[in-house]
Amino acid sequence: MSEPISKDTAEHYVWGKVCDGWHLVRSSDLSVIEECMPPGSEEQRHWHQRARQFFYVLEGELTMQFDGRTVALKPQQGIEIAYGVPHQAKNVSGADVRFIVISQPPSHDDRQT
Structure with a gap:
């Protein structure tokens, strides 16, 4: 039976030395992660062979680069990234995202680089 979960009770991990992630759903067919990126942080540009992803901003501004585009996502905005599309998430703002x-x-x- 499912129980309520939050970042306070979820499995936590650190990525990119300064970014945080919390596994809210971790199953063989679905992953839901809350992440926090401090100002100036970014992930390595990469792509996925099978996974499609949806990024949804809760607080701050997330910059996504893909398909030769740069898109700034504000709170309550999201974007889908199809499998096979190289992409990179960045925080170029002065506050956590x-x-x-x-x-x-x-x-x-x-993940493929």
């Missing part, structure tokens, strides 16, 4: 990443199937073993 908090967002949700939904991946189907999960993307952790599917």
Whole structure:
């Protein structure tokens, strides 16, 4: 039976030395992660063979680069990234950005650089 979950009770991990992630849903067919990126942080540009992802901003501004475009997402905005599309998330603002990443199937073993 499912129980309520929050970042206070979820499994936590650190990525990119300064960014935080909390596994809100971690199953074989779906991943939902809350992430926090401090100012000036970014992930390595990468793509996924199978996973499609949806990034949804809770607080701050998330900059996404993909398909030769740069898109700044503000709170209550999101964007889908299809599998096979190289992309990179960045925080070029002066404040933390908090967002949700939904991946189907999960993307952790599917990352290509």
